[in-house]
Amino acid sequence: MCATAALHETGFSMLDLLYAPFSEFEFMQRALVGVIAIALGGGPVGVFLMLRRMSLTGDAMAHAILPGAAVGYLLAGLSLPAMTIGGLFAGVIVAVAAGLVSRFTALKEDASLAAFYLLSLALGVTIVSLRGSNVDLLHVLFGTVLALDDSTLLLLAAISTVTVLALAVLYRPLVLECVDPVFLRSVSRSGTPTHLIFLGLVVMNLVGGFHALGTLLAVGMMMLPAAAARFWTSDITMMMAVSIVVGIVSGLSGLLLSFHAELPAGPAIILSAGAIYVVSLVLGREGGLLWLAWPGRHLEA
Incomplete structure (x- = not known):
């Protein structure tokens, strides 16, 4: 009986560790x-x-x-509309400028993006430093996921809704462009519009992630779940579903880690996503290290 009671007590305490932060604190729910x-x-x-x-x-x-986003902050402080519009405007400008440079000069797109990336980072930090404190700079660089208000949550929900609907409409040309862009250009003129709309979706999601995780970590919730999903399936639709699950699990575990270990929330979320990526790298059925080391077992399965 004592052992049973101890097990029940341990079970309830583990449940409390997982559930209590979200049941007791509104900022954790947000x-x-x-x-x-x-x-x-x-x-x-x-x-x-x-x-x-x-x-x-x-x-x-x-x-x-x-x-x-820094210009929006300079003009209106930590204003959601100003920083969102400024971030979208800057992202579109850089995407178009990098494309034009790579098209009309000898510089490749990756090199032009690297140049604009370095200039943008330096310029943004300088603009924030002109008016704000170190706390404001940390807010811009690393986000405030534990301080999301209603308007920010509505913005994030709107961005995710638009993204899912747009990907549903553009799914076929996007897949064709990944597999065989030459074939897509030969049978359809949708390649260029699809590419531009996709870049717009990238900028939108980065701006949304910027408000929660900051400019340095926003891309982590895009690329780490996607990279982890690639080790579990080769089907693109399933890959998208797995990446969503990995992202949600990373967010949940990162917030719990931040709450109980008193760590910064944004980095804790990205570290959780990184841990899932490492596990997928080792154990994943599609190219994971263990499956590559024992190909016979892979074929038998």
């Missing part, structure tokens, strides 16, 4: 809703970024939104 919204939109976008070999493009675009 943070969880926010990271779920980010995962719903960011995971599928990250899958297509990865399949199109544009992972580093996503990282560059995450930093490209910083000057626009």
